Amino acid sequence: MKKIIIANWKMNPSTSHEARQLFNAVRKSARKLRGAEVVIMPPFVYLPLFKPSAKIKLGAQDVFFKDGGAFTGEVSSRMLKNLGVSYVLIGHSERRELGETDELISQKLKAAALGGLNAVLCVGERERTKDSFPTLVRDELKKDLKGILRKFASKILIVYEPIWAISTTKGARADTPQNFFEMSIFIRRVILDILGKRAALKIPILYGGSVTAKNAAGFLKVKGAAGLLVGKAGLNAREFSKILEVVKS
Numbered sequence: 579m580k581k582i583i584i585a586n587w588k589m590n591p592s593t594s595h596e597a598r599q600l601f602n603a604v605r606k607s608a609r610k611l612r613g614a615e616v617v618i619m620p621p622f623v624y625l626p627l628f629k630p631s632a633k634i635k636l637g638a639q640d641v642f643f644k645d646g647g648a649f650t651g652e653v654s655s656r657m658l659k660n661l662g663v664s665y666v667l668i669g670h671s672e673r674r675e676l677g678e679t680d681e682l683i684s685q686k687l688k689a690a691a692l693g694g695l696n697a698v699l700c701v702g703e704r705e706r707t708k709d710s711f712p713t714l715v716r717d718e719l720k721k722d723l724k725g726i727l728r729k730f731a732s733k734i735l736i737v738y739e740p741i742w743a744i745s746t747t748k749g750a751r752a753d754t755p756q757n758f759f760e761m762s763i764f765i766r767r768v769i770l771d772i773l774g775k776r777a778a779l780k781i782p783i784l785y786g787g788s789v790t791a792k793n794a795a796g797f798l799k800v801k802g803a804a805g806l807l808v809g810k811a812g813l814n815a816r817e818f819s820k821i822l823e824v825v826k827s
């Protein structure tokens with residue numbers, strides 16, 4: 579199975595010139611890549627600057643659940659598809675922090691899958707306290723995947739991204755491949771309840787949270803790991819290219 583390596587650029591870089599430079603550098607290092615798909619998720623405004631290719635796909639960091647109309651500031655699945663976008667991040671913890679609810683996330687997931695995009699759902703606990711973990715991840719999955727038709731399960735990917743391990747979290751701690759392994763089994767168990775056996779076996783589960791060239795191999799080696807969601811390290815062309823080297827080896 580092809581590994582999927584996603585670079586979430588968040589609200590970076592500040593100019594289209596830098597965005598082009600970074601994209602071109604990634605394109606260069608992805609050229610010889612085998613057995614992996616790179617997905618670049620830049621801010622919306624840079625999407626028209628890039629052309630997707632066999633090696634590099636384009637992703638957006640958010641999408642709205644309506645097709646069009648009076649929704650100031652929003653962007654639809656159709657608009658994204660029209661720009662060559664094939665993936666979209668939904669429910670990233672930074673958006674949840676800004677007030678995005680599970681209800682909204684669930685609507686966005688449905689709209690993205692229906693619109694033919696690969697919907698990358700992020701889940702993960704803020705703290706590892708006894709009463710919030712791992713029930714919080716289960717609750718997020720249950721609410722976010724509520725009402726999704728089984729036929730759309732093939733359009734869904736899940737990223738386990740514990741907030742305490744994200745590089746910009748104050749006092750971030752490193753996660754371990756062992757924890758990712760345990761959490762991916764837990765997530766599959768929850769998917770089994772919601773979407774059935776086929777989806778539980780098939781839905782790709784990726785890891786996110788301070789991924790670097792140093793720790794990438796460990797997370798990728800976890801049985802069943804489908805790939806990585808990379809934040810900070812994806813903004814550094816050299817570091818990201820080293821991560822791609824790890825995928826090759």
Ligand code: PGA
Pocket residue numbers: 586743744745746786787788789807808809810811
């Ligand atoms: P990080 O970010 O790799 O900088 O921890 C990952 C993310 O939040 O998507």
